[in-house]
Amino acid sequence: MIFQNIISLLSKPYKMQNKYISIGFSNILYLIIILNLFACKQSGDQNAIYNISKSVTADSAMVASAHPLATSVGLDIIRQGGNAIDAAIAVQFALAVCYPGAGNIGGGGFLVYRSKDGEISTLDYREKASSFATADMYLDSLGNPITDKSLYGHLAAGVPGTVDGMVKAFEKYSKLKDWKKLVQPAIDMAENGFKITEREAENLNEDQPLFIKYNLAPTAFHKDKWNAGDLLIQKELAQTLAAIRDKGRSGFYEGNVADHIVNEMKAGGGIITYDDLKAYQAVWRSPVTTMYKGNKIISMPPPSSGGIVLIQLLKMVEPYDLRSIKFQSAATVHLMVEAERRAFADRAKHLGDPDFYKVPSVLTDSSYIQRRMVNFNPRVANKSDSISYGMIESEETTHFSIVDTEGNAVSLTTTLNGGYGAYTVVRGAGFLLNNEMDDFSVKPGTPNMYGLVGAEANKIEPNKRMLSSMTPTIIEKDGKLKMVVGTPGGSTIITSVFQAVVNVIDFDMDADKAIQSPRFHHQWLPDVIITEKDAIPLSERKLLEIIGHTFKDRNAIGRMEAIVITNQGKLQGAADRRGDDDVKGF
Numbered sequence: 001m002i003f004q005n006i007i008s009l010l011s012k013p014y015k016m017q018n019k020y021i022s023i024g025f026s027n028i029l030y031l032i033i034i035l036n037l038f039a040c041k042q043s044g045d046q047n048a049i050y051n052i053s054k055s056v057t058a059d060s061a062m063v064a065s066a067h068p069l070a071t072s073v074g075l076d077i078i079r080q081g082g083n084a085i086d087a088a089i090a091v092q093f094a095l096a097v098c099y100p101g102a103g104n105i106g107g108g109g110f111l112v113y114r115s116k117d118g119e120i121s122t123l124d125y126r127e128k129a130s131s132f133a134t135a136d137m138y139l140d141s142l143g144n145p146i147t148d149k150s151l152y153g154h155l156a157a158g159v160p161g162t163v164d165g166m167v168k169a170f171e172k173y174s175k176l177k178d179w180k181k182l183v184q185p186a187i188d189m190a191e192n193g194f195k196i197t198e199r200e201a202e203n204l205n206e207d208q209p210l211f212i213k214y215n216l217a218p219t220a221f222h223k224d225k226w227n228a229g230d231l232l233i234q235k236e237l238a239q240t241l242a243a244i245r246d247k248g249r250s251g252f253y254e255g256n257v258a259d260h261i262v263n264e265m266k267a268g269g270g271i272i273t274y275d276d277l278k279a280y281q282a283v284w285r286s287p288v289t290t291m292y293k294g295n296k297i298i299s300m301p302p303p304s305s306g307g308i309v310l311i312q313l314l315k316m317v318e319p320y321d322l323r324s325i326k327f328q329s330a331a332t333v334h335l336m337v338e339a340e341r342r343a344f345a346d347r348a349k350h351l352g353d354p355d356f357y358k359v360p361s362v363l364t365d366s367s368y369i370q371r372r373m374v375n376f377n378p379r380v381a382n383k384s385d386s387i388s389y390g391m392i393e394s395e396e397t398t399h400f401s402i403v404d405t406e407g408n409a410v411s412l413t414t415t416l417n418g419g420y421g422a423y424t425v426v427r428g429a430g431f432l433l434n435n436e437m438d439d440f441s442v443k444p445g446t447p448n449m450y451g452l453v454g455a456e457a458n459k460i461e462p463n464k465r466m467l468s469s470m471t472p473t474i475i476e477k478d479g480k481l482k483m484v485v486g487t488p489g490g491s492t493i494i495t496s497v498f499q500a501v502v503n504v505i506d507f508d509m510d511a512d513k514a515i516q517s518p519r520f521h522h523q524w525l526p527d528v529i530i531t532e533k534d535a536i537p538l539s540e541r542k543l544l545e546i547i548g549h550t551f552k553d554r555n556a557i558g559r560m561e562a563i564v565i566t567n568q569g570k571l572q573g574a575a576d577r578r579g580d581d582d583v584k585g586f
């Protein structure tokens with residue numbers, strides 16, 4: 001039966017954008033697409049503590065973030081006359097309090113901005129390796145990686161970038177011009193406490209042993225048992241935020257807070273120094289852009305791999321008419337996975353901090369990308385050991401999407417890397433250190449916590465930024481804002497954004513369907529398609545197995561926040577049902 005299906009599948013032409021190609025298959029036999037499998041039953045889900053809404057339409061402004069308290073902080077700022085950047089700064093600080101697993105002041109991130117007039121820019125506030133970092137700092141005497149060392153505790157942390165990033169965003173684009181107003185909501189929340197959600201309580205309970213192991217004294221996160229609705233009070237964090245409110249960048253990188261950080265490092269075997277803190281600078285960088293089926297994709301350049309890999313993925317599938325090949329059909333999944341295999345091979349070889357490594361500009365050239373797909377075979381899965389990078393002459397993060405009343409947009413992804421970062425809280429300062437050093441390639445070919453491999457381009461060097469997969473993205477069409485999107489998820493970030501973009505542009509989905517639809521992911525190595533439950537209908541999955549793909553199921557991939565601007569100019573927002581994420585607008 002399956003064999004017959006394959007035969008009939010292969011006998012149909014594989015429809016490209018404007019023509020049919022002779023070999024390949026279509027999915028005419030598989031017209032029943034399970035578009036609504038994971039889609040919401042109704043918008044406006046309630047949970048016991050917060051009024052969380054997953055799907056809304058609004059006329060004027062919108063914030064979608066990982067936590068309802070952060071969403072309302074952002075909207076309040078816009079109501080008070082702030083623009084998208086003002087809201088983003090307030091949301092970043094609010095998340096550092098109410099979403100401690102990923103929101104942060106001890107980590108870093110990337111911001112993509114598009115003004116109402118179409119001006120575009122990106123801000124890189126990624127963490128950096130300390131000036132005392134060395135290429136072999138996570139290797140034992142035999143040269144083998146000691147994985148825990150780059151993942152937990154003081155030595156796992158890069159120099160935090162968030163506070164300088166927010167200051168730079170404020171200086172360049174704030175409309176409110178009232179820094180204190182942007183930081184204050186976070187201070188109040190940390191000082192007075194806020195009720196934790198059930199999901200947060202579960203996470204904190206599960207991770208108690210790690211908090212105990214990687215801290216030299218009890219932290220605000222210690223408790224025998226957390227329950228939904230318990231107040232999480234973070235007094236020391238409130239003091240640190242107050243220093244940031246009053247002194248801006250020097251409130252964090254110098255003075256008392258810097259003392260706390262350096263003391264913590266000395267006590268716990270970390271290597272971040274006063275000079276490292278003082279020297280940290282966030283950087284404005286030109287976005288990477290491409291046209292995809294008439295839409296301008298605007299995304300994050302290195303040191304994130306997100307934008308370049310997303311561009312490669314979109315350009316690799318652009319010649320094909322995905323709508324006629326059908327959503328989540330074997331043919332569509334095969335095509336997207338083969339693109340992912342190739343783009344992630346390039347990522348491993350060619351991408352790293354551009355201040356240290358010359359990232360080849362050809363990676364986003366259409367002709368180069370097309371060449372990468374010449375050995376794509378619609379009938380057979382390539383094996384990753386037969387696919388290399390192109391030859392050239394060289395789990396926890398959080399995302400939020402904001403559109404303000406004027407039409408300015410911010411797409412921002414920020415992280416500590418793993419959930420609760422290094423698990424180490426800086427005593428006296430109350431914030432969690434990141435474990436971003438694990439995003440470096442600690443040894444060529446050795447997978448990091450996301451199974452990603454790397455080489456020379458992403459090796460550890462003093463003061464270097466570690467390669468990221470974060471892909472905050474903005475799309476415009478015909479000169480107008482069309483979509484603001486992004487997600488956490490380590491290596492799956494790029495493929496999740498890829499799917500959301502394709503869902504909206506190729507499959508005409510609304511924001512909610514585009515992000516709630518189940519996801520799949522391939523990253524070259526390991527050579528396996530990772531899927532959420534029921535992401536690919538069983539019949540299609542069997543076909544994919546026959547042509548050589550293998551599968552591994554996992555739970556939720558990503559927590560996406562998207563805003564799509566409809567043809568009528570309405571803001572259509574969606575917050576991921578995989579988390580406590582919340583979208584609201586007015």
Ligand code: DON
Pocket residue numbers: 395396397398415416417418419436439467468469470487488489490491493
């Ligand atoms: O920068 C990166 O690519 C990673 N540090 C992101 C980590 C992440 O998304 C974890 N979230 N689930």
